[in-house]
Amino acid sequence: MVTPQQVEKLDAVLTAFASSCEFVNDNTPEKLTNQIAVQSLIYKEARAHSGLSAQMTIHAIRRVCANRKTAKQKSRPVKGFAPTSATYDVRTFTFKEADWMVSLTMLKGREKFNLHIGNYQKHLLIGQTPKSATLVKRNDGSFYLNIQLESEPPAIPDTDDVLGIDLGRTDIACTSKGEKFSGQQITQTRDRYSRVRASLQHKASKGTRSTRRRARQILQRLSGRERRFQTGLNHTISYRLTRTAKASNQAIALEDLTGIRERTNELPRSKTERRRSNSWAFYQLRQFLIYKGVKFGVDVRIVDPRYTSKTCHCCKVIGNRQGKKFECLNLKCGWVGDADENGANNIATLGVIVNNPRGSEVMSCSLQDVVLRATKSPHRTAIAVGVG
Numbered sequence: 023m024v025t026p027q028q029v030e031k032l033d034a035v036l037t038a039f040a041s042s043c044e045f046v047n048d049n050t051p052e053k054l055t056n057q058i059a060v061q062s063l064i065y066k067e068a069r070a071h072s073g074l075s076a077q078m079t080i081h082a083i084r085r086v087c088a089n090r091k092t093a094k095q096k097s098r099p100v101k102g103f104a105p106t107s108a109t110y111d112v113r114t115f116t117f118k119e120a121d122w123m124v125s126l127t128m129l130k131g132r133e134k135f136n137l138h139i140g141n142y143q144k145h146l147l148i149g150q151t152p153k154s155a156t157l158v159k160r161n162d163g164s165f166y167l168n169i170q171l172e173s174e175p176p177a178i179p180d181t182d183d184v185l186g187i188d189l190g191r192t193d194i195a196c197t198s199k200g201e202k203f204s205g206q207q208i209t210q211t212r213d214r215y216s217r218v219r220a221s222l223q224h225k226a227s228k229g230t231r232s233t234r235r236r237a238r239q240i241l242q243r244l245s246g247r248e249r250r251f252q253t254g255l256n257h258t259i260s261y262r263l264t265r266t267a268k269a270s271n272q273a274i275a276l277e278d279l280t281g282i283r284e285r286t287n288e289l290p291r292s293k294t295e296r297r298r299s300n301s302w303a304f305y306q307l308r309q310f311l312i313y314k315g316v317k318f319g320v321d322v323r324i325v326d327p328r329y330t331s332k333t334c335h336c337c338k339v340i341g342n343r344q345g346k347k348f349e350c351l352n353l354k355c356g357w358v359g360d361a362d363e364n365g366a367n368n369i370a371t372l373g374v375i376v377n378n379p380r381g382s383e384v385m386s387c388s389l390q391d392v393v394l395r396a397t398k399s400p401h402r403t404a405i406a407v408g409v410g
Contacts, residue, residue: 035074035078081109152172182374184373186369195259226241
């Protein structure tokens with residue numbers, strides 16, 4: 023909660039913080055990313071240039087170094103620094119639970135602010151002594167303080183019971199217990215947004231002057247909606263999967279799908295199919311599962327995805343998969359069922375033997391079954407033989 027006088031002070035400190043970042047970035051070697059090295063070069067000049075306190079000047083240097091590291095990883099230059107956020111630590115920020123108030127260092131002295139928060143935030147802050155926070159100014163002119171809390175995650179128990187999760191597009195996730203999360207809703211939503219964007223982009227380039235302006239305004243308003251919908255859906259799915267594994271004292275096993283887009287994009291496909299495949303947010307779901315696993319004390323294991331969807335989980339012989347249907351070609355087994363559920367069971371088996379000193383004998387089939395299948399099966403398919 024801020025007064026008009028406090029708004030001016032907050033804007034001034036945000037502007038000075040951004041100005042300090044720009045000054046440091048422009049007056050130090052572009053490839054230098056070590057904070058100590060940058061600080062030794064330009065600390066005094068940066069503090070005199072911006073008028074920030076000593077600790078906030080150090081945080082400005084730290085932000086420049088962090089942005090340079092990120093830009094280097096993504097092979098792009100550092101973007102400009104907007105006056106929309108500033109970093110605080112224990113020396114420049116104080117939280118008082120008794121009054122639900124915070125004290126922040128401004129350009130000239132400190133300023134106290136009352137927190138306008140709900141019961142959920144109060145519950146998290148009770149009894150805590152936060153040591154860092156980020157002051158943020160949003161587009162609507164409101165100010166937020168993102169307070170970071172430190173906590174010890176629960177210990178992850180040792181378990182041989184694993185919940186396998188097969189990731190896909192038809193079903194976003196299918197577990198070895200048979201629980202499925204359909205991808206129909208996200209596919210329909212993405213297709214709808216794609217049609218709307220295509221129509222608006224056409225009008226923005228071919229319509230009248232007023233039509234072009236209106237189309238650009240609508241495109242700007244729609245920006246990010248599809249991404250936020252996908253993020254919310256992945257949060258819901260990852261939360262439910264993690265809670266299910268926690269309640270059953272299970273670990274979670276996922277397949278490593280790194281590079282799947284590059285491999286599938288080499289195949290001849292339609293424009294629509296390529297768009298749907300490239301918008302598949304499987305890695306985001308994996309990251310959500312990993313951090314929620316840390317939060318709730320669930321072990322998340324990553325396994326090799328090769329042949330998990332083509333191997334029968336009952337007899338470990340490669341079978342025939344057609345779309346969502348899997349058929350085992352072993353005459354002694356003959357299992358037929360959902361391909362994703364079969365893959366999830368294989369992933370669960372691999373998750374069990376990740377740290378198993380016995381190796382991969384659990385995923386191997388007997389040579390007798392393989393020979394019998396090869397001599398009697400009419401299908402000409404490859405056979406996977408595991409040697410224990």
